[in-house]
Amino acid sequence: MTSSSSKSPFRLTLLKVSEVLTEENVQDLAFLCEDISPARRELITNARELFAALQGHDLLNERKVNVLIDWLDELRLLEASNLLKKYRKTHLTGHVKAQETCFIHEDLRLKYFCVPCDSKICPECVLSTHNRDAGCDVIGLDEMSSEVSRRREKLMRELETLKTGIASTEQLWKEKKERLARCREISRKEVQRDYLTLIGKAESMKRLQTEVLDGKELDDISRSLKRNGNRRY
Structure with missing residues (x-):
C-alpha cells in the first residue's frame, strides 16, 4: 500500500x-x-x-x-x-x-472487467471478491469492446425473440376472442330457439287446456238443461 x-x-x-x-x-x-x-x-x-x-x-x-x-x-x-x-x-x-488504480488495492492498476458485476477491477480483486466461486466472469479490459458487442447482439436476439413471442401471444388472444364471440353468438341463437320452442309448447298446452275446459263447460250446460227440462214435465 x-x-x-x-x-x-x-x-x-x-x-x-x-x-x-x-x-x-x-x-x-x-x-x-x-x-x-x-x-x-x-x-x-x-x-x-x-x-x-x-x-x-x-x-x-x-x-x-x-x-x-x-x-x-x-x-x-x-x-x-x-x-x-x-x-x-x-x-x-x-x-x-x-x-486508473484500484481504490481497494491502491498499488494495482485496473486491468480487468467483471462481466456479471459490470465493473472494472484489478488483479487482486480477481483473486478475492471477483473470483469464480463468487459467480464472477472476468475478462481483460482489451476484450471489453468485443464483449460489449457480443452482449448487445445477444440482447438484440432476445429482444427479437420476445417480440415474436408477444406477436404470437397477441395473435392467439385475437383468435381466442373471435372464437369466444362466435360461441356467444351461437349460444344466443340456441337460447332464442329454445325460448321459441318452449313458447310454442306452452301455447299448445294452453289451447289444449282451454279446449278441455270449454268442453267440460258445454257438457255441464247440456246436463243442466236436460235436468231443467225433465222437471217441467
Whole structure:
C-alpha cells in the first residue's frame, strides 16, 4: 500500500469523505446507484468498497465527482459533499488524468472487467471478491469492446425473440376472442330457439287446456238443461 504522503489529493479527499460517512450512509449511497446489482450492494459495508464499485462503473474518478456530490446532497450529507466540492473547485480547473488504480488495492492498476458485476477491477480483486466461486466472469479490459458487442447482439436476439413471442401471444388472444364471440353468438341463437320452442309448447298446452275446459263447460250446460227440462214435465 502507498503511504498517506504519496496519495493524490483526490485519494486524500476520499479518505476524508470516508471518515465522515457511517455504514448506514454508505448503504444509502449504494442504493442510489442502480448500476450496482442488488447482490453486490449487500456486500458493500464501507466507503472504500463503495468507491471501488463506483469506480468500476466509471462513475467516480479524479474528474468524475459530480455524481457522488449529487447523491451526497440528495441524502443531505453536507459535510462529505463539501469536501468533494472543495476538491472540485481546487483541482478540476485544469486537465486531470482519470484515476486508473484500484481504490481497494491502491498499488494495482485496473486491468480487468467483471462481466456479471459490470465493473472494472484489478488483479487482486480477481483473486478475492471477483473470483469464480463468487459467480464472477472476468475478462481483460482489451476484450471489453468485443464483449460489449457480443452482449448487445445477444440482447438484440432476445429482444427479437420476445417480440415474436408477444406477436404470437397477441395473435392467439385475437383468435381466442373471435372464437369466444362466435360461441356467444351461437349460444344466443340456441337460447332464442329454445325460448321459441318452449313458447310454442306452452301455447299448445294452453289451447289444449282451454279446449278441455270449454268442453267440460258445454257438457255441464247440456246436463243442466236436460235436468231443467225433465222437471217441467
